[in-house]
Amino acid sequence: MVVLAHEPGLKQAHFRKVGLPALLLLPQLLILLFFFFIPSIRALAQAFLLSDPFGATVHFVWFDNFKALFDSESYRNSIWVTIWFTLAQNVVTIVIASILAFATDRVVRFQSAYKGIILLPYAIAPVVAGVLWAFMFNPSVGPVAFFIKSFGIRWDPNLNGSDAMLLVVLAASWKHICYDYIFLVAGLLAVPKSLMEAAAVDGAGPIKRFLQIAVPLLGPTLFFLMTMNFVYGFFETFAIIDAVTHGGPAGATNILVYKVYQDGFINLDLGSSAAQSVLLMTFALLLTLLQFKYIERKVNYGI
Amino acid sequence: MKFSSIKLQVAAGTVALGLSSTTAIAQPIEVQWWHAMNGVLNERVDELVKNFNASNDKYKVVATNKGNYDEVINGTIAAYRAKRPPHIVQIYERGFMTMLLSDAIVPVHELMEKNGHKVDWNDLIKPVAGFYSYKGKLAAMPFNSSSPILFYNKDQFKKAGFEKPAETWGEFEKQLYAIKKSGAAECGTALATDYHWSMIENYSAINDQPYATKANGYEGLDAEFVYNKTLVVPQVARLKRWLDDGVLQIAGQGFSPEQLFTSGTCATYFASTAAHSGIERNSKIAWSATFLPWEEGRQPKNSTIGGAALWAIKGHKPEEEKAVAAFFDFLAKPETQLWWHKVTGYVPLTNKAYELAKAEGYYKESPTREIAVQQLSRGTPSENSLGFHFGNFTQAMFAQREEVEALFTGKKNAQQAMDDAAKRGNEILRQYERLNKGKY
Numbered sequence: 184m185v186v187l188a189h190e191p192g193l194k195q196a197h198f199r200k201v202g203l204p205a206l207l208l209l210p211q212l213l214i215l216l217f218f219f220f221i222p223s224i225r226a227l228a229q230a231f232l233l234s235d236p237f238g239a240t241v242h243f244v245w246f247d248n249f250k251a252l253f254d255s256e257s258y259r260n261s262i263w264v265t266i267w268f269t270l271a272q273n274v275v276t277i278v279i280a281s282i283l284a285f286a287t288d289r290v291v292r293f294q295s296a297y298k299g300i301i302l303l304p305y306a307i308a309p310v311v312a313g314v315l316w317a318f319m320f321n322p323s324v325g326p327v328a329f330f331i332k333s334f335g336i337r338w339d340p341n342l343n344g345s346d347a348m349l350l351v352v353l354a355a356s357w358k359h360i361c362y363d364y365i366f367l368v369a370g371l372l373a374v375p376k377s378l379m380e381a382a383a384v385d386g387a388g389p390i391k392r393f394l395q396i397a398v399p400l401l402g403p404t405l406f407f408l409m410t411m412n413f414v415y416g417f418f419e420t421f422a423i424i425d426a427v428t429h430g431g432p433a434g435a436t437n438i439l440v441y442k443v444y445q446d447g448f449i450n451l452d453l454g455s456s457a458a459q460s461v462l463l464m465t466f467a468l469l470l471t472l473l474q475f476k477y478i479e480r481k482v483n484y485g486i
Numbered sequence: 487m488k489f490s491s492i493k494l495q496v497a498a499g500t501v502a503l504g505l506s507s508t509t510a511i512a513q514p515i516e517v518q519w520w521h522a523m524n525g526v527l528n529e530r531v532d533e534l535v536k537n538f539n540a541s542n543d544k545y546k547v548v549a550t551n552k553g554n555y556d557e558v559i560n561g562t563i564a565a566y567r568a569k570r571p572p573h574i575v576q577i578y579e580r581g582f583m584t585m586l587l588s589d590a591i592v593p594v595h596e597l598m599e600k601n602g603h604k605v606d607w608n609d610l611i612k613p614v615a616g617f618y619s620y621k622g623k624l625a626a627m628p629f630n631s632s633s634p635i636l637f638y639n640k641d642q643f644k645k646a647g648f649e650k651p652a653e654t655w656g657e658f659e660k661q662l663y664a665i666k667k668s669g670a671a672e673c674g675t676a677l678a679t680d681y682h683w684s685m686i687e688n689y690s691a692i693n694d695q696p697y698a699t700k701a702n703g704y705e706g707l708d709a710e711f712v713y714n715k716t717l718v719v720p721q722v723a724r725l726k727r728w729l730d731d732g733v734l735q736i737a738g739q740g741f742s743p744e745q746l747f748t749s750g751t752c753a754t755y756f757a758s759t760a761a762h763s764g765i766e767r768n769s770k771i772a773w774s775a776t777f778l779p780w781e782e783g784r785q786p787k788n789s790t791i792g793g794a795a796l797w798a799i800k801g802h803k804p805e806e807e808k809a810v811a812a813f814f815d816f817l818a819k820p821e822t823q824l825w826w827h828k829v830t831g832y833v834p835l836t837n838k839a840y841e842l843a844k845a846e847g848y849y850k851e852s853p854t855r856e857i858a859v860q861q862l863s864r865g866t867p868s869e870n871s872l873g874f875h876f877g878n879f880t881q882a883m884f885a886q887r888e889e890v891e892a893l894f895t896g897k898k899n900a901q902q903a904m905d906d907a908a909k910r911g912n913e914i915l916r917q918y919e920r921l922n923k924g925k926y
Contacts, residue, residue, distance in 0.1 A: 233917065235589075236563045237563055237567070237584075237588040237589065239587070239589035239590065251913075257885075314739075315740075317740030319740075321737075321738050323746065323751070339738075341739075342736070344895060426740075427740075428739060431888070431891050432894065433888055433892040434888055448556060449556050451560075451584060452878065
């Protein structure tokens with residue numbers, strides 16, 4: 184990506200007329216219009232309404248839906264849960280993916296086999312992955328749970344909120360490590376071999392080379408992945424939560440996006456659900472802006 | 487050129503043929519039914535529809551599985567808003583108020599009257615009719631109704647020196663502790679996924695405890711939950727005690743509580759009578775079932791139903807409405823009811839069907855299938871046991887479950903948990919009241 188930006192092929196000047204670029208953009212714009220802008224605007228409108236799911240009775244209630252959310256203990260709890268969940272998931276995913284990427288980069292034999300195996304979890308549907316994790320760690324029947332308990336550690340995600348949180352963080356990260364891994368492998372390919380070799384000659388071991396050469400040079404990739412991991416944690420982990428904990432016990436893993444689903448789809452409280460999705464989108468936007476403002480400055484794009 | 491004109495002629499010919507065939511044999515009027523019956527039950531529904539379609543040549547019901555209950559109600563809402571709703575939808579019992587006040591339905595008694603069907607509604611089993619009636623008139627057609635009963639492992643009870651589960655909670659609790667202590671079973675009971683229904687709602691009904699004011703919501707939208715001031719509080723405290731002592735086990739995600747019972751880990755299981763088929767199929771244990779316990783010194787009332795009912799969506803052509811009415815009429819027939827009761831394990835909806843099953847000797851071969859029916863028709867329902875009419879009942883139920891989990895995880899004590907559950911539930915009821923003021 185970094186290299187592409189310097190190539191002349193993608194410069195604006197290549198398109199002299201408006202017609203062709205507009206035509207090329209049209210499909211994407213239409214998709215955005217129908218699947219993003221129209222639903223977003225409708226959600227925004229719905230957030231100010233108290234309405235019957237069938238649409239028979241509708242009251243305009245100003246900010247009552249938002250007020251009710253901030254008054255609600257379970258919503259405030261859900262915000263904290265989401266923050267902890269996305270942070271933990273982000274750290275676990277990036278650290279493990281980096282280690283794996285660096286390790287497979289150094290392996291000479293069967294490299295592609297390793298890469299293939301690491302990518303496998305990405306092909307598994309989130310719900311299936313969730314059910315597998317839930318089963319393996321189930322305190323009454325799960326093999327991993329028995330293993331944990333054999334060390335005398337208490338383990339019960341049904342009754343212990345931290346256990347449940349740990350479990351969904353692991354499951355969500357496991358599913359997303361492959362994504363980060365692909366980008367990091369590609370990023371490592373762009374790290375000049377000569378730099379690595381020079382460092383090796385100077386006596387830097389693999390860990391030192393990883394931390395002092397690979398990581399700084401991977402800055403743009405890591406920054407991109409961090410943003411993507413937040414988006415993933417915010418919006419796409421819903422299926423895993425649904426399969427592993429249902430947001431429980433007592434709301435310990437009830438992240439915002441799962442609450443949106445539960446209040447909208449199961450409880451049919453459309454106004455509150457819409458207000459929640461507006462807030463969730465605002466949080467995500469703010470977070471991305473903050474990341475660009477404060478972290479991107481420290482990222483070095485020139486190799 | 488020539489070729490294409492031949493093709494055209496052929497096409498025109500087939501169209502003409504098609505037309506003439508429709509006029510020659512009157513096509514039956516087709517109505518769509520969206521349901522949530524999965525697996526074996528889906529096959530039963532298909533069979534039911536096939537029987538109805540074969541029984542007459544005027545009407546044809548097309549049954550489509552639309553996923554689970556939540557998916558069916560969401561699909562219905564989406565279709566209704568897009569002005570292309572099906573004719574009949576199967577909605578879970580908790581969705582009663584949502585459907586009743588939706589302005590999207592034709593009440594069943596009205597539909598049947600208008601289309602000249604005489605149905606003896608008084609013959610319906612009381613808590614079934616009571617749940618789905620509004621101001622004494624049936625709003626939805628009861629379809630799959632169940633009630634929770636107590637399944638137990640006969641060998642484990644015998645091993646601990648008991649013949650069967652005791653009738654009252656106090657004695658039953660002692661039995662479970664004895665079973666655990668004697669090593670007859672690892673745990674006393676497995677917590678069902680729908681424990682709020684069997685252990686809290688039905689507990690209130692059977693022990694004649696008010697769940698909410700205004701006759702559990704039957705007399706107005708301004709009802710308020712009061713279960714935090716009744717025997718429900720010691721009841722959930724009891725569950726917490728069992729959990730701490732290992733008498734109660736939670737299966738958790740990725741594993742079904744029914745398996746804890748059928749594998750012999752837990753000695754009892756509180757579950758819907760519809761669990762019969764699963765238990766019969768999967769268990770290698772000697773099991774039986776009995777009535778839900780009650781508190782000592784109380785005259786036990788009837789239990790309440792769970793399951794779903796069929797709603798007729800309004801705005802369809804009169805002849806299609808006739809088809810819906812004819813199908814409902816077919817459903818209400820004692821023979822249909824008896825067949826459905828036998829093949830699914832749900833309860834028969836009318837006393838006639840129940841009598842028919844008795845006369846056939848059905849309960850001699852499967853005595854446990856009679857428990858739910860007897861439990862439902864026990865005594866005269868009081869306003870605490872007729873059923874529950876709460877708007878957004880699903881939402882209130884989930885809030886309650888979350889608070890029970892807070893009790894289970896040790897964050898709150900029983901009184902706090904139930905106070906908070908009732909408080910959250912009341913906020914939900916007030917929002918529903920605000921929305922629907924003057925409509926009920």
